[in-house]
Amino acid sequence: MNAQHKLLWVFGGIIALLALASLVGWVLQQRKGRTEVVANLNARVRAWWGMVAVLAVCFWLGPVANLVVFAFISFFALREFITLTPTRPGDHLPLVVAFYVLIPVQYWLIGDHWYGLFAIFIPVYAFLALPALAVLGGDTSDFLERTTKIQWGVMIAIYCISHAPALLILELRGYEGQGPLLLLYLMLVVQISDVMQYVFGKLFGKRKLAPTVSPSKTVEGLVGGGLAAVAIGTALWWITPFTPLQSTLMSALIVVCGVFGGLALSAVKRSLGAKDWGHMIEGHGGMMDRMDSVVFAAPIFFHITRYFFSG
Incomplete structure (x- = not known):
């Protein structure tokens, strides 16, 4: 079975699951009314x-569309991050560079299959360039805090997220x-883990996982959702270069990294006094x-896959 046939089978399965979820949401709304949980489920x-639909069109159009x-996605995620972390006029130059230079260059490097520079462009060159540009603004007020926020935003919104489409260039x-x-x-x-943790948490959740960081996450949701995602990841071994056992381990790694990513960025939101990063996606909050x-999951998955399975 070639790659196109595999994609068709997987997307067919996804559409069937979404159709089932839509039906369940409609039945729940008819029986229980428009409660907060049901409304949130249907919005999701x-x-x-x-x-x-967007993902399917991207795969149909090819790698450039994905990039x-x-x-x-990186642009909107970075915008949400910067919106919640107030900046000063002295930060305008590094922000312009972050949005209009770092994003296009990072993704161009992926499209050019230039792995060596892609891997170090932001953590080395951009990391050093951003504070150097901020210095030119002449504003030393909270300089370390301001610079760190911009560097953090660039790392997570551009560098880390870009490792997902970078999987396209792996040989x-x-x-x-x-x-x-x-x-x-x-x-x-990643997304099935998030969804199933939400479902298991709503159905069986009793013990809070990290109540001060993410009040909605529960131990039961983590265990149930994580195991469900690992099971589905294992079942999808046939679309990967992994054996079933390797697929189990890799999907477990993705789930664990995803959980820590969600908790870490929830802690950032809480420290900024925000519930969501934004309101761009109905039922999901913002892009971030x-x-x-x-x-957290994309860079780890990318580099482990490249190290153990590349030619």
């Missing part, structure tokens, strides 16, 4: 229809030209709310 399902979409043994499947695998396991798990 509608948002998922839109996100899956463009993820570049916009793996016996898996040439199937990078889109690896990207789809990562996104599915949807990508917080990807932020």
Whole structure:
């Protein structure tokens, strides 16, 4: 079975699951009325229809479309991060560079298959350039705090997220030209983990996982949702270069990294006095709310896959 046929099978399964979820949401609304939980569930399902449609179009159009979409994801995620972290006039130059130089260059490097520079461009060159540019503004008030916020935003919104589409350029043994499947695998396991943790938490959640950081996350949700995501990731081994056992371990790694990513960025939100990063996606908050798990999972998954499975 070639890559295109595998994509069709996977997207067919996703559409069937979304259709089932839509039906369940409609039945719940008819029986229980428009409660907060039911309304939130239906909003999430509608948002998922839109996100899956965008993802399907990107895979159909090819790698360039994926890079463009993820570049916009990085742009909106960085905008949300900077919006919640107040800046001063002295930060305008590094911010302009972050949005209009770092994002296009980082994604161009992926499209050019320039792994060596892609891997160090932001953590080395941008890391040093941003405070150097901020110095030119002549504003020393809270300089360390302001610079650190911008560096953090660039790292998570651009560098970390860009590792997801970077899976398209991996050349793996016996898996040439199937990078889109690896990207789809990562996104599915990450997002299914988030969804199932939400569902298990609502159904069975009693013990709070980290009440001061993320009040809605529960131990039961983490265990149930995590195991469900690992099971689905294992079942999808046939679209990856992994054996079933390796797929189990890799999906477990993605789940664990995603959980820590979600908690870490929730802690950042709490420290800033915000519930959500934004309101861009109905039922999901902002772009960063949807990508917080990807932020930690994508780089780890990319580099482990490249180290152990590249030719």
